[in-house]
Amino acid sequence: MQDKKQQLISIYDGFETAAAEYKREAACHKGCAFCCSDAGSIDMTTLEGLVIRNQIDTLPRPRRIAVKKSLLADMRRREQKKASACPFLMKNRSCLIYAVRPFACRRIYSVTVCSASQHPMLSQKVMALGQQTIRMLQQLDDNGYSGHLSYILHMLDTPAFLKAYLAGEYHPETVMAFGKTHGIVINRVMTSRQPQ
Numbered sequence: 001m002q003d004k005k006q007q008l009i010s011i012y013d014g015f016e017t018a019a020a021e022y023k024r025e026a027a028c029h030k031g032c033a034f035c036c037s038d039a040g041s042i043d044m045t046t047l048e049g050l051v052i053r054n055q056i057d058t059l060p061r062p063r064r065i066a067v068k069k070s071l072l073a074d075m076r077r078r079e080q081k082k083a084s085a086c087p088f089l090m091k092n093r094s095c096l097i098y099a100v101r102p103f104a105c106r107r108i109y110s111v112t113v114c115s116a117s118q119h120p121m122l123s124q125k126v127m128a129l130g131q132q133t134i135r136m137l138q139q140l141d142d143n144g145y146s147g148h149l150s151y152i153l154h155m156l157d158t159p160a161f162l163k164a165y166l167a168g169e170y171h172p173e174t175v176m177a178f179g180k181t182h183g184i185v186i187n188r189v190m191t192s193r194q195p196q
């Protein structure tokens with residue numbers, strides 16, 4: 001698993017290097033959290049979830065409890081099809097897990113300032129690069145799943161799931177019911193369907 005975590009960082013770094021010339025034009029700045037507060041599905045793989053989970057475990061207990069509550073509230077709001085800001089967005093509009101944020105957050109930037117009527121505008125090349133990178137992340141996490149961050153973290157908080165996942169086992173039938181109702185996809189199925 002440690003090796004996979006290193007490969008995850010290499011994939012992130014590869015994307016940043018390839019996208020750097022486009023991101024130079026970005027209007028994004030610290031404190032602008034439009035993407036985080038008006039957040040659609042913030043998808044990630046289980047491997048990314050594991051890294052975030054480990055980061056949450058390093059937080060002081062009161063903070064950890066608050067994060068778990070926010071994650072649960074986000075899950076409940078989304079289950080009711082209600083809008084929900086990212087549970088990691090802090091009051092000062094910065095990201096609690098910035099160093100380990102998922103690829104969904106790394107791939108987005110905008111050359112114009114975002115607003116309710118102006119969604120992020122980015123290069124088609126970076127969009128395509130993002131899709132390729134998602135495929136690489138799903139290939140790397142080949143006994144895992146992808147979906148919105150609070151749903152994936154909920155799965156990892158389920159002891160039987162975590163044990164099997166860490167052992168490298170692949171039992172998609174065990175997550176079928178939750179997966180169907182929460183838009184979870186199976187990485188192995190996604191990468192076998194997409195063109196090489």
Ligand code: SF4
Pocket residue numbers: 035036039042086087088089090094095096097098101102105
């Ligand atoms: S994880 Fe961080 S960067 Fe990503 S949407 Fe949440 S607050 Fe924003």
